[in-house]
Amino acid sequence: xxxxxxxxxxxxxxxxxxxxxxxxxxxxxxxxxxxxxxxxxxxxxxxxxxxxxxxxxxxxxxxxxxxxxxxxxxxxxxxxxxxxxxxxxxxxxxxxxxxxxxxxxxxxxxxxxxxxxxxxxxxxxxxxxxxxxxxxxxxxxxxxxxxxxxxxxxxxxxxxxxxxxxxxxxxxxxxxxxxxxxxxxxxxxxxxxxxxxxxxxxxxxxxxxxxxxxxxxxxxxxxxxxxxxxxxxxxxxxxxxxxxxx
Amino acid sequence: xxxxxxxxxxxxxxxxxxxxxxxxxxxxxxxxxxxxxxxxxxxxxxxxxxxxxxxxxxxxxxxxxxxxxxxxxxxxxxxxxxxxxxxxxxxxxxxxxxxxxxxxxxxxxxxxxxxxxxxxxxxxxxxxxxxxxxxxxxxxxxxxxxxxxxxxxxxxxxxxxxxxxxxxxxxxxxxxxxxxxxxxxxxxxxxxxxxxxxxxxxxxxxxxxxxxxxxxxxxxxxxxxxxxxxxxxxxxxxxxxxxxxxxxxxxxx
Numbered sequence: 459x460x461x462x463x464x465x466x467x468x469x470x471x472x473x474x475x476x477x478x479x480x481x482x483x484x485x486x487x488x489x490x491x492x493x494x495x496x497x498x499x500x501x502x503x504x505x506x507x508x509x510x511x512x513x514x515x516x517x518x519x520x521x522x523x524x525x526x527x528x529x530x531x532x533x534x535x536x537x538x539x540x541x542x543x544x545x546x547x548x549x550x551x552x553x554x555x556x557x558x559x560x561x562x563x564x565x566x567x568x569x570x571x572x573x574x575x576x577x578x579x580x581x582x583x584x585x586x587x588x589x590x591x592x593x594x595x596x597x598x599x600x601x602x603x604x605x606x607x608x609x610x611x612x613x614x615x616x617x618x619x620x621x622x623x624x625x626x627x628x629x630x631x632x633x634x635x636x637x638x639x640x641x642x643x644x645x646x647x648x649x650x651x652x653x654x655x656x657x658x659x660x661x662x663x664x665x666x667x668x669x670x671x672x673x674x675x676x677x678x679x680x681x682x683x684x685x686x687x688x689x690x691x692x693x694x695x696x697x698x699x700x701x702x703x704x
Numbered sequence: 705x706x707x708x709x710x711x712x713x714x715x716x717x718x719x720x721x722x723x724x725x726x727x728x729x730x731x732x733x734x735x736x737x738x739x740x741x742x743x744x745x746x747x748x749x750x751x752x753x754x755x756x757x758x759x760x761x762x763x764x765x766x767x768x769x770x771x772x773x774x775x776x777x778x779x780x781x782x783x784x785x786x787x788x789x790x791x792x793x794x795x796x797x798x799x800x801x802x803x804x805x806x807x808x809x810x811x812x813x814x815x816x817x818x819x820x821x822x823x824x825x826x827x828x829x830x831x832x833x834x835x836x837x838x839x840x841x842x843x844x845x846x847x848x849x850x851x852x853x854x855x856x857x858x859x860x861x862x863x864x865x866x867x868x869x870x871x872x873x874x875x876x877x878x879x880x881x882x883x884x885x886x887x888x889x890x891x892x893x894x895x896x897x898x899x900x901x902x903x904x905x906x907x908x909x910x911x912x913x914x915x916x917x918x919x920x921x922x923x924x925x926x927x928x929x930x931x932x933x934x935x936x937x938x939x940x941x942x943x944x945x946x947x948x949x950x951x952x953x954x955x956x957x
Contacts, residue, residue, distance in 0.1 A: 467714060467715055467716065467770075468713055468714070468715060469713055469714065469715035469717075469718050470713070471715070472715045472763065472766070476762070501813070502812075502813050502814055502816075505812050505813040505814075506812050506813070506814060509758065509762065509812045510762065512755065512758075512759070513758065513759040513762040513763070516722065516755065516756065516759045517718060517759065517763065520718070520721075566748075566751065566752050566755055567748045567751055567752070568748070568752070
């Protein structure tokens with residue numbers, strides 16, 4: 459119970475739980491959409507999803523400053539690629555939050571005469587760009603890890619034994635591919651934070667891809683991916699060893 | 705900016721800011737109504753207030769667990785009065801949060817046929833009990849401090865012309881006698897000194913006093929009107945944000 463209290467005291471923790479609930483509702487609505495007997499339940503889930511979404515928009519009102527502060531911090535990184543990727547990702551997230559705040563103000567009635575569609579598209583575009591930059595950073599970190607491992611003598615011995623193990627299995631037909639996969643899996647296994655972050659970003663990517671029409675999936679896929687990425691996000695907060703630094 | 709980031713990271717802090725904004729809307733709505741503003745503007749302000757209230761209910765969804773944990777901690781206090789007041793206050797807060805969560809479920813449509821008025825009244829009753837116990841604790845701490853401070857000041861102060869023996873005889877006969885008024889003045893001076901040298905106690909006392917008008921109005925025990933309720937709510941939220949920004953101002957335990 460103490461851990462639960464500590465987790466919910468962080469506003470990120472609460473937001474991730476609400477996000478997981480929101481996408482779980484979206485997924486359930488999609489799965490039950492054709493079920494005539496569960497129309498009541500579907501209506502309740504829709505109402506819950508709308509309320510959670512509206513509440514989260516208000517809850518996120520101060521996050522632009524958080525992203526700008528994060529961008530300021532990442533600008534001082536020594537590694538140039540990391541600096542570029544992370545700063546661009548953070549700036550795009552700040553822009554996404556600004557669009558989100560404008561949409562909130564419009565939904566509450568504080569600002570009128572705002573084109574909801576245009577601002578919604580803009581927010582999805584900023585979110586998409588920030589995810590692409592985060593994925594680029596993940597790929598760069600993985601490549602760095604792989605190069606480092608490939609140079610390691612102990613690892614090279616391990617790879618020789620693995621390749622020499624079963625010469626009559628299909629993988630041996632393309633030994634370079636097998637070696638590459640082995641190297642990739644070993645690197646990811648030694649640094650689970652990168653694997654978790656990559657998986658989270660890939661799941662998240664389906665959401666703006668669907669909204670922008672770049673890769674039309676359906677509401678069920680969006681709901682599932684959103685739920686997965688929220689659950690991974692919660693795990694990252696509960697177990698700090700899965701958080702990718704910087 | 706760094707302090708904003710740290711402040712924002714606590715979900716309770718965000719909830720307090722939204723509370724301040726909600727009561728500011730209440731106050732603004734009352735002012736606009738008195739000032740004869742357009743119905744459109746008034747409607748926007750009321751809608752904003754309702755939206756913030758719903759969001760706060762959603763944000764408070766896990767708080768009964770936190771209140772129970774606080775009650776568990778309060779049971780181990782050494783002072784029996786403090787132990788009693790704080791434990792029961794936290795338990796009442798936990799019950800208030802449970803009623804609040806049920807109200808949220810009713811408003812979002814999860815529980816369709818909920819008597820919202822009944823549950824709302826219930827939740828305000830628990831809130832009122834919790835505030836009364838908090839105020840009792842404040843008054844008890846104040847009394848303890850005044851008892852400590854009183855003899856210390858008496859030993860430091862110059863010898864009074866009226867000896868204490870005439871005091872007890874005089875104050876029974878007529879309340880307007882100079883000895884009584886001198887005693888009252890001394891007590892008031894002592895009260896002000898104690899409060900001035902203990903800012904956490906002063907802040908907690910003012911905050912609870914402001915807060916108590918909200919359930920008193922909503923339960924119909926002492927109706928004051930939306931303007932006064934809005935002003936009290938805004939003041940108590942501002943003080944609570946102050947205690948979060950400066951943790952030394954929070955009354956312990």
